[in-house]
Amino acid sequence: MIKYTDMHKCVVEYISAGDIEKYSYCPLSWWLSRKEGHRESEGVIKHRNIGKKAKEGMENYxxxxxxxxxxxxxxxxxxxxxxxxxxxxxxxxxxxxxxxxxxxxxxxxxxxxxxxxxxxxxxxxxxxxxxxxxxxxxxxxxxxxxxxxxxxxxxxxxxxxxxxxxxxxxxxxxxxxxxxxxxxxxxxxxxxLHLPDGEIIYVDDLKKAPLLKSKKYGIVGRPDMLLKVGKEYVPVEIKTGRVPRGPLFSHIMQLTAYMLLVEENFSIPLYGLLMYGSTVYRIEYEEDLKNILLQKVEEMRKAMRTGEVHRNHNRPGKCRHCSRREICPERLA
Ligand code: SF4
Structure with a gap:
């Protein structure tokens, strides 16, 4: 847990891009994940291998x-x-x-x-x-x-x-x-790795990569990769699970958090990339998207203050794919 002092001189907890992704999927899923330790899931192992490969590619380049x-x-x-x-x-x-x-x-x-x-x-x-x-x-x-x-x-x-x-x-x-x-x-x-054009300048490899921080909004994270395409910085988020028909809202929120981190640490990005295997979606960095993200962060801070968190959907399909349904008191499936 990383904390910082905000502009009102209050000690505030940083919120990670990964947590924003969980919250955007289902607030309760995020809340339950806070009580879990680190889980060495299949996805984490796949991610680690991709990180290693990408790092190797970056060094070769x-x-x-x-x-x-x-x-x-x-x-x-x-x-x-x-x-x-x-x-x-x-x-x-x-x-x-x-x-x-x-x-x-x-x-x-x-x-x-x-x-x-x-x-x-x-x-x-x-x-x-x-x-x-x-x-x-x-x-x-x-x-x-x-x-x-x-x-x-x-x-x-x-x-x-x-x-x-x-x-x-x-x-x-x-x-x-x-x-x-x-x-x-x-x-x-x-x-x-089905990587798009651009020079790889950052890889999230085994958590050794520097953590990007936004002091302005209290957000932290490590994008899977950061590409430099011409003069543009492009964060890349790689998803290893099933390939959806379109980019998922929770993944878009996570990528938007990375774009915000790139904005504060490098320069304003034009877009980010969401990769599901060989399927790549380009997500534009727009003001509306950033506002939705900041609203989610605000909701998460409120939840942390009040301890009041519930399911926010009525979709059994979501619960079926949720990795926390075994311990969830509000599951639909
Ligand atoms: S099982 Fe359903 S309600 Fe429970 S955390 Fe997962 S998605 Fe949310």
Whole structure:
């Protein structure tokens, strides 16, 4: 049980997204679950396995991207070293002059961007920094070419640089192989779990993932997964039981709680995903839905204060599927 102090300086109990799901299914089901300990149900075990797989996928994706960067650094390095090596083998005043001119041109571009930097709006500073670094780098490389063409040929140094370039290329090939291998593994895991597009940035694995908190509304939770699709954060809730004909209200409420947590901890999400096996429902994050959720949270707080909780439906089918019907005094089936 996690407690916090709200804006009225009262100590209030946080309500979890999982409890909101139970309450939305049937208030009595939630109430009875508060008296139960942690249950290692089939669903929990399935969830844990999905979490493990997704975590594995997330790590493979990150490694694949790291190796991809390695490919770029090694390949660019190899090309530059090879080019410097070639210039060591020849003497050419013409090429020396051309590269001198190019080096000065890129130096001027770099100085121009440096001069404009202070007058820029914050949003452009990152792009300008990248252009400045690129311009300064090109200027340096062209200067090296110009000096090499200007000097007398140095065959020994030229050949050493060509061999070094070859070794860098072998390094780039290794990184490419590893990047493809990890990328392939990630794709297989995504297919296996029926995951939609996007980079996995958070997985609820064995409760080690950080708990997301909303201090404003007193809600906590760990979404099964958090995807980053472009610039959007998308919470994902995976359900392992029977596949319903449409998304269930209680699951929508749970997902809405996660969207609210994403709003407070990252940025306002546009939507969340509810997954029943390979069936995926996109739930838009709308004001009406958020209001219904907050109303449910308010009702739960009232129930905790008064201890008055009852069944709120007349559907025997609901009771038949309820995991607490054995101990429920108001069950219909
Ligand atoms: S058995 Fe029926 S009334 Fe009882 S908690 Fe479950 S759904 Fe609610």
């Amino acid at each position: 990150r490694k694949s991207k790291d190796f991809e960067r390695g490919v770029m650094y090694f390949a660019v390095g190899a090309v530059l070293v090879a080019l410097v090596g070639v210039t060591m083998l020849y003497e050419s005043k013409v090429w020396a002059t051309v590269f001198h001119a190019l080096a000065i041109l890129w130096l001027i571009i770099s100085v121009y961007f440096l001069w404009r930097y202070d007058r820029l709006e914050e949003q452009w500073k990152g792009t300008f920094t990248r252009i400045m670094v690129m311009a300064a780098l090109l200027s340096t490389v062209f200067s090296i070419f110009a000096v090499s063409f200007f000097m007398n040929p140095n065959y020994l140094l030229g050949y050493i640089l060509e061999i070094a370039s070859l070794l860098w290329l072998i390094g780039a090939t290794y990184f490419l192989y590893e990047s493809m291998r990890k990328g392939l593994h990630y794709s297989q895991i995504r297919q296996e």
